[in-house]
Amino acid sequence: DSGVTQTPKHLITATGQRVTLRCSPRSGDLSVYWYQQSLDQGLQFLIQYYNGEERAKGNILERFSAQQFPDLHSELNLSSLELGDSALYFCASSPTLRRGGLQETQYFGPGTRLLVL
Amino acid sequence: KNEVEQSPQNLTAQEGEFITINCSYSVGISALHWLQQHPGGGIVSLFMLSSGKKKHGRLIATINIQEKHSSLHITASHPRDSAVYICAVYSGGGADGLTFGKGTHLIIQP
Numbered sequence: 362d363s364g365v366t367q368t369p370k371h372l373i374t375a376t377g378q379r380v381t382l383r384c385s386p387r388s389g390d391l392s393v394y395w396y397q398q399s400l401d402q403g404l405q406f407l408i409q410y411y412n413g414e415e416r417a418k419g420n421i422l423e424r425f426s427a428q429q430f431p432d433l434h435s436e437l438n439l440s441s442l443e444l445g446d447s448a449l450y451f452c453a454s455s456p457t458l459r460r461g462g463l464q465e466t467q468y469f470g471p472g473t474r475l476l477v478l
Numbered sequence: 479k480n481e482v483e484q485s486p487q488n489l490t491a492q493e494g495e496f497i498t499i500n501c502s503y504s505v506g507i508s509a510l511h512w513l514q515q516h517p518g519g520g521i522v523s524l525f526m527l528s529s530g531k532k533k534h535g536r537l538i539a540t541i542n543i544q545e546k547h548s549s550l551h552i553t554a555s556h557p558r559d560s561a562v563y564i565c566a567v568y569s570g571g572g573a574d575g576l577t578f579g580k581g582t583h584l585i586i587q588p
Contacts, residue, residue: 403579417575466526471520
């Protein structure tokens with residue numbers, strides 16, 4: 362158990378809908394990262410938040426947005442869903458003691474499996 | 479953009495064998511991560527390297543910055559080592575995240 366929790370574990374929805382994925386980082390970790398893993402693209406970095414602020418951005422679509430709240434939990438919002446958005450979405454956290462966190466060990470949550478029908 | 483290549487893509491070996499998984503990248507990096515993804519989907523971070531060599535139990539990770547290459551070794555492999563091993567690099571600069579390889583699917587047969 363990494364100490365990172367994600368809800369829900371599974372989500373089935375329809376095209377055009379909007380969903381929210383939630384992540385609670387390990388106690389004390391300031392950075393949260395979101396990743397998408399699909400069969401054709403593999404793992405892709407979406408976005409990093411550090412202590413409530415966006416720190417780094419990857420291949421995140423405009424239909425997707427994220428935020429980190431004062432209690433450090435984070436939410437990833439996916440809207441106007443398409444079939445191709447079906448994937449595993451992972452959240453990870455790290456302490457971020459130095460250098461923005463990407464040079465630290467990251468602790469991964471169990472993932473949310475999203476199926477868009 | 480950094481290109482990350484892993485080899486082999488698939489590897490089947492017998493229990494007890496010494497395993498090597500390779501990772502090459504195209505642009506200089508600040509850090510390299512080795513991850514393990516179990517059949518159930520969970521991801522565990524094995525190592526984070528910026529230079530040299532790290533060892534944890536039967537796992538050893540090395541990196542050669544000049545050659546832009548890293549290796550993950552497993553000694554005395556065991557069926558429980560069966561998983562996908564993923565290399566990821568951070569090129570630095572702060573604004574970008576990790577770039578991932580496609581993974582190496584390892585099966586250790588008893």
